[in-house]
Every structure is written in structure tokens, then in C-alpha cells.
Amino acid sequence: MHAEIIAVGSELLTSSRIDTNSLFVTERLNELGIDVRAKAVVGDDSNDLAALFRQALDRADLVILTGGLGPTDDDVTRDVVASVLGLPMTENPEVVDRLRRRFESRKLKMPEINRRQAMVPEGAIVLDNPNGTAPGLLIVAGTRRVLLLPGPPRELKPMFERVLSEHLAPHAGSRRFYRRVLRITGRSESHVEQAAQPSYQVWRERRLPIDTTILAAFGQIELHLRVSADSRADADAILDAAARDLHLAIGPDIYSDDGRLLEQVVGDLLVAHKLSIALAESCTGGLLASRLTDVPGSSRYVERGIVAYSNRAKIELLGVDEHLIREHGAVSEPVARAMAEGIRQRAGADIGVAITGIAGPDGGSDAKPVGTVMIATAGVGEPAVRTFRFFGDREQVKFQASQAALDMVRRRLVDYHG
Amino acid sequence: MHAEIIAVGSELLTSSRIDTNSLFVTERLNELGIDVRAKAVVGDDSNDLAALFRQALDRADLVILTGGLGPTDDDVTRDVVASVLGLPMTENPEVVDRLRRRFESRKLKMPEINRRQAMVPEGAIVLDNPNGTAPGLLIVAGTRRVLLLPGPPRELKPMFERVLSEHLAPHAGSRRFYRRVLRITGRSESHVEQAAQPSYQVWRERRLPIDTTILAAFGQIELHLRVSADSRADADAILDAAARDLHLAIGPDIYSDDGRLLEQVVGDLLVAHKLSIALAESCTGGLLASRLTDVPGSSRYVERGIVAYSNRAKIELLGVDEHLIREHGAVSEPVARAMAEGIRQRAGADIGVAITGIAGPDGGSDAKPVGTVMIATAGVGEPAVRTFRFFGDREQVKFQASQAALDMVRRRLVDYHG
Numbered sequence: 001m002h003a004e005i006i007a008v009g010s011e012l013l014t015s016s017r018i019d020t021n022s023l024f025v026t027e028r029l030n031e032l033g034i035d036v037r038a039k040a041v042v043g044d045d046s047n048d049l050a051a052l053f054r055q056a057l058d059r060a061d062l063v064i065l066t067g068g069l070g071p072t073d074d075d076v077t078r079d080v081v082a083s084v085l086g087l088p089m090t091e092n093p094e095v096v097d098r099l100r101r102r103f104e105s106r107k108l109k110m111p112e113i114n115r116r117q118a119m120v121p122e123g124a125i126v127l128d129n130p131n132g133t134a135p136g137l138l139i140v141a142g143t144r145r146v147l148l149l150p151g152p153p154r155e156l157k158p159m160f161e162r163v164l165s166e167h168l169a170p171h172a173g174s175r176r177f178y179r180r181v182l183r184i185t186g187r188s189e190s191h192v193e194q195a196a197q198p199s200y201q202v203w204r205e206r207r208l209p210i211d212t213t214i215l216a217a218f219g220q221i222e223l224h225l226r227v228s229a230d231s232r233a234d235a236d237a238i239l240d241a242a243a244r245d246l247h248l249a250i251g252p253d254i255y256s257d258d259g260r261l262l263e264q265v266v267g268d269l270l271v272a273h274k275l276s277i278a279l280a281e282s283c284t285g286g287l288l289a290s291r292l293t294d295v296p297g298s299s300r301y302v303e304r305g306i307v308a309y310s311n312r313a314k315i316e317l318l319g320v321d322e323h324l325i326r327e328h329g330a331v332s333e334p335v336a337r338a339m340a341e342g343i344r345q346r347a348g349a350d351i352g353v354a355i356t357g358i359a360g361p362d363g364g365s366d367a368k369p370v371g372t373v374m375i376a377t378a379g380v381g382e383p384a385v386r387t388f389r390f391f392g393d394r395e396q397v398k399f400q401a402s403q404a405a406l407d408m409v410r411r412r413l414v415d416y417h418g
Numbered sequence: 419m420h421a422e423i424i425a426v427g428s429e430l431l432t433s434s435r436i437d438t439n440s441l442f443v444t445e446r447l448n449e450l451g452i453d454v455r456a457k458a459v460v461g462d463d464s465n466d467l468a469a470l471f472r473q474a475l476d477r478a479d480l481v482i483l484t485g486g487l488g489p490t491d492d493d494v495t496r497d498v499v500a501s502v503l504g505l506p507m508t509e510n511p512e513v514v515d516r517l518r519r520r521f522e523s524r525k526l527k528m529p530e531i532n533r534r535q536a537m538v539p540e541g542a543i544v545l546d547n548p549n550g551t552a553p554g555l556l557i558v559a560g561t562r563r564v565l566l567l568p569g570p571p572r573e574l575k576p577m578f579e580r581v582l583s584e585h586l587a588p589h590a591g592s593r594r595f596y597r598r599v600l601r602i603t604g605r606s607e608s609h610v611e612q613a614a615q616p617s618y619q620v621w622r623e624r625r626l627p628i629d630t631t632i633l634a635a636f637g638q639i640e641l642h643l644r645v646s647a648d649s650r651a652d653a654d655a656i657l658d659a660a661a662r663d664l665h666l667a668i669g670p671d672i673y674s675d676d677g678r679l680l681e682q683v684v685g686d687l688l689v690a691h692k693l694s695i696a697l698a699e700s701c702t703g704g705l706l707a708s709r710l711t712d713v714p715g716s717s718r719y720v721e722r723g724i725v726a727y728s729n730r731a732k733i734e735l736l737g738v739d740e741h742l743i744r745e746h747g748a749v750s751e752p753v754a755r756a757m758a759e760g761i762r763q764r765a766g767a768d769i770g771v772a773i774t775g776i777a778g779p780d781g782g783s784d785a786k787p788v789g790t791v792m793i794a795t796a797g798v799g800e801p802a803v804r805t806f807r808f809f810g811d812r813e814q815v816k817f818q819a820s821q822a823a824l825d826m827v828r829r830r831l832v833d834y835h836g
Contacts, residue, residue, distance in 0.1 A: 011631040011642065013454045015445035018436065027433035036431045038466055040458040048456055048477065055473060059466065072611060074631075111608055131809070133608075152634065154810060181434075213434050224434045279704075279725070285711025286697075286704030289725040293703025294813055296779050298727075304735065305725030307697070307707040313722035313765070317735070347731070361714050395712055 001172060002037045003029050004060040006052055008068035008077050009151060010043035021066045021149075021156050028164055030177040033228070034062065044074040053084050057144060062168070067151030069134035071113040077148055078119055078137070085141055087121035095126060095135055102133060127163060131155045138167055175228055178235030182223040182246055183256045185407045189216035192250065196223065199245040208238055218396050219403035220262070255410055262406045263291045269413040270301040270351075275380065277409070278347035279305035280318050280339040282330065283357040283373060288402040303349040308339070318342035318354075329368070331356050333385045336374035340385075344378045351412075352378040353405050357388075359397045373401045377408050380416055384408065419452045419590060422474040426486035426495050427569055428461035439484045439567075439574055446582055451594040451646060452480065462492040471502050479562060480586070485569030487552035489531040495566055496537060496555070503559055505539035513544060513553055520551060545581060549573045556585055593646050596653030600641040600664055601674045603825045607634035610668065614641065617663040626656055636814050637821030638680070673828055680824045681709045687831040688719040688769075693798065695827070696765035697723035698736050698757040700748065701775040701791060706820040721767040726757070736760035736772075747786070749774050751803045754792035758803075762796045769830075770796040771823050775806075777815045791819045795826050798834055802826065 005026070007019040019041055026036045037060055042048050049068075056063045068077030082089050095118035103110040117134050120126055127136030132155040137148040147163060149156045184192055193214060203210040211226040225242050229235035243257045256265050270277060279289050279302075289305030292298055306317050311330055314320040319342040320335060328334045336354050344352025357373030364370035369389070376385040386408065390400040423444070425437040437459050444454045455478055460466050467486075474481045486495030500507050513536035521528040535552055538544055545554030550573040555566040565581060567574045602610055611632060621628040626645050633640040643660055647653035661675045674683050688695060697707050697720075707723030710716055724735050729748055732738040737760040738753060746752045754772050762770025775791030782788035787807070794803040804826065808818040 009631075010629075011633055013444065013457065014631075014642070015441045015448065017633070018438075018441060020436075023433045023436065026431065030433060037463075038458060038460045038470065039431065040456060040470075042456045045455075051473060051477075052456065052458075055469060059469075071608065072632075111612055113611075114608070154636075154814070213429055213432060215434055222434070224432070226432070281704075284708070285716070285720070286699075286707030286723050286725065289704030290702070290708045290816070293725070293727065293777075294816070296812055298703070302703070302725070302727050304727060304731035305704050305723075306735075307704065307711070307720070307723030307725075309711065309717050309720050309722060317722065317724075359711075394714055398708070398712070 001034045001061045003062040004056040005039040006065045007041045012041045032172040033176040046076045049080045062145045064147045066149045069150045071116050082121040089119045089121050091118050092120040174230050180225045180239040181259050184221040184253050186253045192221045195249045219400040266406050267295045275350040276301050276303045277351045278303045278343045278349035280343035280354040283359040284355045284398050284401050287398050303347045333374050336376035337385050340376035340378040350379050359394045375405045419479045420455045421452050421480040422478040423457040424483045425459045430459045448595045450590040464494045467498045482565045484567045487568050489534050500539040507537045507539050509536050510538040592648045598643040598657040599677050602639040602671050604671045610639045613667045637818040684824050684828050685713045693768040694719050694721045695769045696721045696761045696767035698761035698772040701777040702773045702816050702819050705816050721765045751792050754794035755803050758794035758796040768797050777812045793823045
């Protein structure tokens with residue numbers, strides 16, 4: 001089965017917006033063994049959309065259109081699809097009712113324009129939208145299926161999950177794509193590639209060959225492995241073996257081979273060892289704490305965090321010796337050490353982590369250019385401190401610093417046998 | 419002038435890769451007043467590419483194809499374009515020579531397959547590629563221009579900059595696009611739309627009509643205005659008037675009309691009033707501090723932040739009365755108030771902000787379901803506290819809570835004449 005995806009919305013043709021829905025949709029389709037053959041983005045223009053939609057119908061068994069289901073004149077998807085397929089539209093009273101109740105539950109009167117969202121092409125299945133006003137639509141036209149989904153990801157995702165399991169999975173064959181993502185810190189893209197290359201060769205000659213993609217981002221590298229197989233067991237055997245090859249070639253720089261993010265890996269290690277953590281951040285400004293607390297259940301191990309931007313806060317809240325700051329500067333290894341030890345002791349936590357540095361764009365010097373960051377850990381083994389030099393803008397420096405801090409904690413916990 | 423962009427490459431149809439070249443290309447084209455009408459991603463398949471390319475040629479004055487210019491059989495872009503346009507291809511000896519020298523400079527022999535990269539459609543202008551082996555191609559076919567660029571961003575970008583200035587800008591005319599973004603908090607998309615609708619009508623009938631796009635995300639709405647004009651002054655006059663219309667219709671829910679984010683607006687207000695701020699966060703886990711410190715220069719006004727996840731941290735670091743927590747619970751208005759006042763006093767800051775709530779997925783109750791968040795401010799006027807109920811997952815609740823807190827501070831500072 002082949003699918004095509006058309007994202008509708010003039011905003012997606014600007015340089016500030018990107019169609020991320022198609023990534024999610026592609027991933028789920030691939031899991032069902034459905035290949036995405038092409039994807040397109042088109043503005044809120046009926047003629048352009050009609051031309052693209054006609055062409056997609058020629059090629060694909062499943063055409064998925066996202067966006068353009070809102071209540072305004074800009075929202076053309078419903079009308080264009082109905083007109084290309086030659087289906088008359090009528091107002092669906094149940095949908096009107098549901099919309100009205102949705103507004104009433106918020107003590108609002110439904111604006112009249114929202115009635116447009118209740119227009120349904122003949123024979124279409126209406127897909128309920130618990131997170132928004134725009135219902136989705138599924139149309140079966142001969143051997144083709146056409147699926148209309150709302151643009152906002154939080155509306156699209158749960159709706160698409162339901163359509164997949166209720167309407168698409170039953171028609172997909174037994175061949176599925178199975179994926180494995182390995183995440184790596186502390187190496188450059190070319191070093192990962194060089195280490196992995198010999199494995200690629202071997203995998204390509206297997207009965208079920210593995211597709212690989214390498215993705216480099218600030219602070220981490222991802223290796224995506226994909227295999228097409230008849231069962232999860234077949235795929236797992238192959239992907240497990242491939243992951244083992246990579247663990248041998250790359251070693252502990254691989255922090256996850258099951259899709260977990262670094263903050264989750266660290267959280268799981270803290271839970272496993274029954275340890276608590278406390279954070280003292282200067283240049284990352286709370287990003288490290290925020291990432292750790294993105295993980296559900298993190299209140300079990302995150303005791304507290306201090307954003308000590310000012311020297312006064314470093315002295316008062318972390319007990320850093322004023323003379324240490326005067327002698328070495330706030331961005332220095334001795335101050336990072338003192339911050340980590342200070343937060344650990346004051347919080348009564350098992351591990352203290354401290355970050356101090358120059359995120360930029362100002363504040364750099366020849367000796368300590370923008371991107372210079374010191375990270376220290378205290379507790380669970382010997383205290384440690386490292387100096388990093390990151391590249392990129394302020395937000396990129398902040399992210400890389402938080403990533404390096406998490407990785408220092410991870411390596412410490414992996415080696416810990418409490 | 420209208421452009422379409424086609425990205426070629428099967429790897430761009432997986433869930434892990436995204437076509438970022440088109441964002442860069444779009445931004446540069448828009449600056450020249452060239453509109454991007456549609457964009458597409460297609461695999462390394464000659465038939466699919468030919469169909470898409472034909473359709474793009476029908477609609478656009480400029481078709482830009484990226485990727486598929488490598489030396490292997492997978493690289494079909496050159497052949498497809500030449501065949502659709504009916505242009506014979508010949509090997510260009512200069513390109514062969516350049517390729518050979520490139521390999522020799524690295525002490526390598528040019529592989530024979532790389533000769534494919536020297537095949538040039540009749541009449542095409544060859545675009546030198548200093549960062550890779552694939553030359554670009556520019557073909558003028560009647561009133562249409564077709565541009566072939568290599569896929570790797572570091573090869574595409576410098577090549578595209580040169581083509582723009584040497585070949586496209588001279589034909590672009592004086593008309594350019596000018597944009598204005600208005601950002602709004604505290605209203606739903608349909609309420610913004612309803613308030614703005616009468617203005618849309620008026621703008622559409624002007625000599626230089628304004629294009630509008632509304633973008634709704636958690637915690638904010640964006641209105642993008644775009645006008646095509648002969649000069650910056652013409653555009654500014656129109657966009658300034660439009661912004662005034664919207665300020666009248668929507669009022670102080672508009673927090674920015676110059677592209678600034680909410681954290682920047684709050685930062686600028688703090689600087690203007692020479693005020694400092696300190697933050698006490700529970701459920702947002704440092705996100706509010708991290709967002710405020712994303713702004714360059716924020717060390718001037720962010721005195722400190724405390725992530726007080728545990729009750730012990732709330733008591734020790736913020737001076738919250740233990741009995742208050744016992745009586746009302748940690749997620750309550752009295753505790754939020756006490757946290758805001760506590761951080762303000764201890765930090766010696768002008769403004770204290772506190773957030774306490776239930777980010778989920780666990781921890782909710784009937785009385786305080788997941789998404790319940792109390793936000794308090796202290797200092798600069800009467801203390802204030804509000805209870806919110808946000809929807810979405812943990813990260814979305816965190817973001818909305820940080821957004822609401824920033825907005826409470828903003829409204830307080832806008833009214834402040836201290």
C-alpha cells in the first residue's frame with residue numbers, strides 16, 4: 001500500500017513553519033508497512049490543492065490531507081476534496097450538536113462560522129475530535145482511501161491513531177517496517193559514521209537488509225535502523241543483532257537504543273539506584289531542571305534546582321565562597337565544583353550537578369570565549385569537573401551544556417554499584 | 419513571480435528526515451518578492467518526479483529541485499528534468515576536468531561513475547560547487563526558469579546565494595514581500611478571528627491588500643500579515659495601520675507586533691522599568707527561568723530562580739509555612755502566594771513569580787485535575803494569584819503555565835508607572 005500526504009496551509013509555505021505532522025504520520029504508516037511515496041505542502045488555494053490532490057489520487061492507495069479544516073474561508077480542504085471526488089456535502093446535525101456542546105461546556109456561544117465544520121461529503125465517516133472543533137473525515141472511493149485530518153498536532157495525533165487501528169490496520173498486509181533508534185553523545189557525526197560503516201556493509205547483504213540513516217544535531221547523533229519484516233520477532237532478532245554490532249563498535253557513547261531521551265535514561269538510572277538529584281545552574285538558566293522534570297514521575301528524584309544567575313545567589317543559596325568567585329571568576333572550575341557540592345549538601349540530595357558558563361552572545365573573552373562552560377558533579381563517587389567549549393547561538397549553547405551535564409551524570413550512574 | 423520547490427530523495431520520505439533546505443530557499447525567495455506556491459518531497463523515482471515536475475512547470479515561473487544530483491543510479495534529477503524539457507544532454511569537458519582536479523587535490527582517482535555529474539542539458543548554465551562534487555544547473559526554458567541544486571545544505575546554500583544575486587534578483591522586479599507578526603495571549607483562535615474579521619474585509623479592498631494567516635499554538639495565537647509593496651516605506655505605512663486596527667479590535671491581549679517573543683517583551687519591560695525578577699517554580703520545573711534566560715542580557719534582571727519540587731524545598735528555600743501546605747495542599751492559591759512573596763523577599767527582587775500545579779500525567783484529583791495550575795505574582799502593585807486549568811500533556815501544561823506566568827508579569831508591567 002502506498003500513501004501520499006498533502007499538508008494544506010499557506011503558513012506552511014513560509015520560512016517560519018514546517019510540516020511536522022507528516023513525520024508522525026509517516027512513522028505510524030511505516031509501522032503498518034505502508035510506504036509514503038510523496039508528500040507536498042500547498043497553500044490555502046483551491047485550484048492548487050485540487051491539482052495536487054488529483055495527482056496524488058492517481059498514484060496512491062491512501063491520500064492523507066492535513067489542515068484546512070477550520071471554520072474560516074481559508075479552510076478549503078473539505079470543499080476541494082468533495083468537489084474533486086464529486087461528492088455532495090450536507091450539514092451533519094450530530095456534528096453541529098457536538099460543536100455546540102463543546103462551546104457550551106466552556107460557557108461560550110458557538111460562533112456561526114463554526115457550522116462550516118459540520119459539512120460532510122456524502123458517504124464520509126466522521127472522525128470525532130476530542131481536542132478541537134474540526135472533525136476528521138475518512139472517505140472510501142473505490143480502492144482508494146482519502147483521509148482528512150485537522151492540522152494542529154494535538155488534534156491530529158489521537159485521531160490518526162484511532163483511524164489507523166480501526167480503519168487502516170485491517171487492510172494492511174503482514175509486512176511491516178520496524179525501526180530502532182540509537183542515540184549517541186560525545187562523538188562527531190563522522191566518527192560515528194566511521195565506526196558504524198563496517199556494520200552497514202554486513203547488514204546490506206543479509207536476507208532482510210537494514211536501512212540506515214544518520215542524523216546529527218547539536219549535542220547528539222542518532223542512528224536510525226529500519227527493516228521490513230513479517231513479524232516483530234523477525235525484526236527484533238535482526239535489530240537486536242545490529243544494535244549489538246553498534247554497541248561493540250561505538251561503546252558507552254551510545255546512551256539509548258530504545259528511543260529514550262537522555263533525561264529519561266538519567267531518570268531511570270536514578271530510580272533504579274534510589275538516588276536523588278539537585279541542580280545548580282547559572283548559564284543554562286533552569287533548562288537542565290526543566291528537561292529532567294519533563295519526565296513523568298521526576299518528582300521522585302529531582303529534589304530541587306537553583307538558578308543562580310547572580311553572584312549573590314551563588315553565595316547565598318549555594319554557599320559558594322565569595323573569595324573563590326573573586327579569585328577565579330564565576331565561570332571557573334573551582335566555582336562549578338563549589339556550586340555542585342553546595343547544592344548537594346543544602347538539598348540533602350545524593351547527587352549535585354552544577355553548570356556555569358558563557359552562553360553568549362556577550363560576555364566572552366580571549367581566555368573564556370562564548371560557549372565556555374564548566375560542569376561539575378558531586379556525590380556518588382569522586383567529585384568531577386570538566387570544561388567544555390560549545391559552538392552555536394545562546395540557545396544551542398544552553399542545550400549542549402544541559403546535554404553534557406546529563407551525560408556526565410549518566411556515565412557516573414552506569415559505573416555506580418551503590 | 420511564483421516558485422515551487424521539489425526536494426528529491428527517498429530518505430526525505432522517512433519519519434526521521436525533514437527537508438530543511440526549503441525553509442532557507444523560501445526565506446531568500448520571499449525577500450526578493452518571489453512567492454513559494456507549493457513544495458513537495460518525492461523519492462528517487464523517475465516517474466513520480468517527472469509527474470510532479472510537469473505539474474510544477476504548469477504553475478510556476480521558477481521550479482527549484484534540490485537533491486538527486488549525485489553520481490549514482492539513485493540520482494535521477496538531471497535525467498528527469500532534461501527529458502521532461504526535451505533537452506539532449508552532453509558531457510561537459512570543463513566539468514569533467516573540474517571533478518578530476520577535485521579528486522586529485524585529495525590524492526584520489528575520480529571514480530568513473532562521477533562522470534555522470536558532468537552531463538549537462540543543452541543550454542544549461544553550470545553552477546560551480548565549491549563544497550562538493552555535484553554542480554548545480556540553471557535552465558531558462560521560455561519564460562520559465564528551472565534550477566537544480568545539490569541536497570546537502572552546505573553545498574546548496576552558497577550556490578543558491580550566488581544564483582539569487584547573479585541570475586534571479588535582476589529579473590525579480592521592485593515588488594517585495596514585507597511581513598508583520600502580531601502575537602496574542604489569553605484568547606482562543608476563534609475569538610481572535612472574530613475580532614479581526616472586520617479588519618480583514620477592509621484590508622482586502624485596499625490598493626495593496628494584506629494577506630493574513632492565523633496560527634494557533636498552546637498558549638498563544640499569531641497573526642501573520644504580509645503585503646507586497648514597492649518599498650519598505652509603503653509596506654510599513656500599510657502594516658502600521660493594520661497593526662493599529664488590530665490593537666483597537668483586540669486590545670492588550672496583543673503582546674507584540676514586532677516579532678518579539680513573550681519572554682523578550684517581559685525582559686524589555688523589566689529593563690525599561692529597571693526592575694529585577696525572581697522565580698519560584700514547582701510544576702514548570704525551571705521552564706519559566708529557562709525561557710526568561712533564553713533572552714540575551716537577561717542576567718541584568720533575572721536575579722534567581724528556585725525549582726522547589728519537594729515540600730521541603732518550598733519550606734526551606736521560600737519560607738512557605740508548613741501549616742499552609744498541610745492545610746491547603748502544595749497546589750493551592752495560598753501556597754502560590756506564599757511562594758511568590760517568599761522568593762521576592764529572599765532574593766531582594768522587585769517582582770516574585772510563583773507557579774505550583776499538577777503537570778500530569780499522574781497526581782490529579784477530582785478537585786484538582788491534571789492541568790490545574792496556580793500562578794502568583796508579588797511586588798510592583800497588589801499581590802495577585804490566579805488558578806488556571808490547562809489541557810494537553812505534561813510538556814504542554816508546563817509551557818502554557820510558563821506562558822500564563824509571563825503574561826501576568828507583562829500585564830502588571832504595562833500598567834506600571836512606578
